[in-house]
Amino acid sequence: MPQVPSTRWCPTPEQLMILEEMYRTGVRTPNASQIQQITSHLSYYGKIEGKNVFYWFQNHKARERQKLRRRLSKPNMQPNMQPFLPLPDHLLYGPQIHPPFLHHHHHHGAGGLHEQRSEGLDLLRKLEIECPPQGEEGSSSTSASSGTSLRCSCEWMKMVDPSFGERTPPCCGISTPRTLELFPTTSTGLKDECSTSKSSSCSASTS
Amino acid sequence: MPQVPSTRWCPTPEQLMILEEMYRTGVRTPNASQIQQITSHLSYYGKIEGKNVFYWFQNHKARERQKLRRRLSKPNMQPNMQPFLPLPDHLLYGPQIHPPFLHHHHHHGAGGLHEQRSEGLDLLRKLEIECPPQGEEGSSSTSASSGTSLRCSCEWMKMVDPSFGERTPPCCGISTPRTLELFPTTSTGLKDECSTSKSSSCSASTS
């Protein structure tokens, strides 16, 4: 029994997931009618009111913004670096997940909500850059592109942590002859950002 | 001048965004060679080592999992409710964000990484439901679908918070009616991945 009725809305996991998906796909400040639709949809999963939806978007937006701002406040970009390097999509292999409750049916132009473009990373641009171009350091060993190709993630640990390697017999050391070097280790300038990297206790140094 | 060398890796915003995108699209436990690729790619944006990538995925996965678990621990599901109701896509209008650095070029079957399929919401099922079927409340005013159709989100506040209406000048009138796109190719997946046992030899990149 809910002895403590709890005065505030407690989103169910489903509600949260749906709200997050909506946010992710661009919903930011739903108008009242959108809020109504969302609310009534979400009410299937549990008690919820329009104000909860309203507040949720309000808060979530603010918190995402603040997170972004935090990140942007570090100007760790090299001067000669182009803004973004396109990421090869082998690194972006995604399962294209379609959770049951997030089916995108083909549009049926129902008069629903379709606006708020939310221009992707636009926010980034809109944020006030609050950090001055701090000085960069010596740029030591940056890239970790050693030639060895390993199969398991834990292999890294062996390379990285001596003791780890010690307790690991001659297993995965198998030099899998897969040299897949898709893209160049553009360790060109490599800047640094937060300050030097002193591998604290784990002597890393990727070969 | 970094008098305090800082012992740990401090991801740049770009690195973070890329890692998150990769996670979002399904990367969970990259194997050693994947880690190498990722590392060398990310090193473009700042100092980084393989172990950082390894740890990042380890931690991120664990923390997402724990977040989910926490959420699931509230069984606010109605008994007669079917697991998931498909979400009408007018509620999912998303801009299809393609940040410059996240271009999905056409696949060129490079031997890179393409595995770890991760089966959708599997995690949800795998999580131990640690909360007993607590009583749900009287389900009083559940849905907030009142007939009134309002245009601005702040309208809700007027309905909801009397004082709000009072102090609200002529604010939110402007809603940009942009009809946007459809839905995201990638959905927020909560999947776990192949991890734990099973694959005898780790996820070898059997493309």
Added chain:
DNA sequence: GCAAATTAATGATTTATTCAAG
């Protein structure tokens, strides 16, 4: 407005589990 004190996030380590081979 600052700067110490507090709190929250999150990178890095360590310990426990799990599965399979032998």
Added chain:
DNA sequence: CTTGAATAAATCATTAATTTGC
């Protein structure tokens, strides 16, 4: 049943964010 490999859970530690007193 034992042991090794791999990962998940738990924990530690440091950095960044907030709060608080002056």
